[in-house]
Amino acid sequence: MRTRLTLAAGLVACALAAGAPALAGDPSHPSGGAGRTPDVPRALHPRTSSGDEPGTVAAPRTSAHPRTTTEHRVSWRVAPGVRYTRWTQTDARGPIVAHLLTVDPSTPGLRIDYASIGAVRRVAPVRDILARDHAVAGVNGDFYDIGHTGAPLGLGKDRQRGLLHAREDGWNNAFFIDRRGHADIGDLPxxxxxxxxxxxxxxxxxxxxxxxxxxxxxxxxxxxxxxxxxxxxxxxxxxxxxxxxxxxxxxxxxxxxxxxxxxxxxxxxxxxxxxxxxxxxxxxxxxxxxxxADHPQMAISGNHFLVHDGVIRAVDDTILAPRTAVGVDADTGEVLLLVVDGRTERSRGYTMVELADLMVDLGADEAVNLDGGGSSTMVGRNRRGATAVLNTPSDGFERWVANAVSITYHRPRG
Incomplete structure (x- = not known):
């Protein structure tokens, strides 16, 4: 049985580079044409990211386990080993809309990988990043140096291109596929x-x-x-x-x-x-x-562990925001990619503690928080088989981000 404890831990501040050149005029960044966003400068220079957005303060919980109702659940197979599920969940704080990709990494022909548009500094919509990998589904990835260099704050290793960016220490809480092909979450210096x-x-x-x-x-x-x-x-x-x-x-x-x-x-x-x-x-x-460390096949970092060794590590239960998270079910080996919409009447967003609670309820023994706010984006094949944005990004369009978690499928021969 998983231990539902919350450990008090200091939150790591998001250190953004000061005085760096803006993305506009930087040749390593897209300048329009192929992008889908209606307002490229706004997409490249969003007012805030989830790392520094003041956010909406959540109402206090009326109990440790508030009563919730779940409705409007829909689900379909995106590809072999990949299932998408959406539902609305309501409690005393209000409703949220959740989007879940359940992925079985052991499925023949299925791969989970790091994805980016090219140069480490280059940003693009999640849909374009995943298209480069011919992915069937995926979500946005790491926090990034928004409005400055555009580079991710942590680490990223691609199966084909190897280690692209990293730090010795300080932003190494990562989701990864280890040398044996198993999904895991941990610290990767x-x-x-x-x-x-x-x-x-x-x-x-x-x-x-x-x-x-x-x-x-x-x-x-x-x-x-x-x-x-x-x-x-x-x-x-x-x-x-x-x-x-x-x-x-x-x-x-x-x-x-x-x-x-x-x-x-x-x-x-x-x-x-x-x-x-x-x-x-x-x-x-x-x-x-x-x-x-340990030479994983792929890896991508987030900022905080939500759940580690079955124990809830999140401490913030006050700020509501759109959220993206990745978790691993140790019993089944499944990978759980979750996006919670926010900043709308239909979906208020989640606090970090609520996000951790939901990941545990979904079966995660390990989970890490990825970039959220306007960056939170889930892409996958819809019921008609077309690739589409499956959630509702809070900016009103796809934000240009640094990288993504990609899921590809190629039918095995024979």
């Missing part, structure tokens, strides 16, 4: 090194900002350089080392902006900038490597 230079402490890979005092690696998969956005506006004691063909070709105290990356960059802050200046003069041979 990154290890990155500059070979033969142990004093160079690499803290970030293609991150929206370099940890103060640390070193970030930026590869061609990042997109075009973002200048002092990746140092949060810091201009003093920063250093950019350009490595091409395995050798340092430049080592300078200024950061480049809007430039394609050939090879990779090392960007240091504070003491690490001084070490880069001292240890990597022009002409030095340099190699770097990076990986995630």
């Amino acid at each position: 990154m290890t990155a090194t500059v070979l033969h230079h142990p004093r160079l402490a690499v803290t970030n890979l293609n991150s929206p900002f370099v940890t103060p005092g640390g070193i970030g690696i930026y590869t061609p998969r990042w997109g075009r350089t973002a200048g002092y956005g990746v140092t949060q506006g810091q201009h003093e004691r920063v250093r950019e080392v350009t490595v091409e063909g395995g050798r340092v070709v430049s080592n300078r105290p200024r950061l480049s902006s809007d430039r394609a990356i050939d090879g990779f960059l090392l960007i240091g802050r504070g003491d690490s900038a001084d070490l880069l200046r001292q240890q990597l003069p022009t002409g030095t041979r340099v190699r770097a490597q990076w990986s995630l």
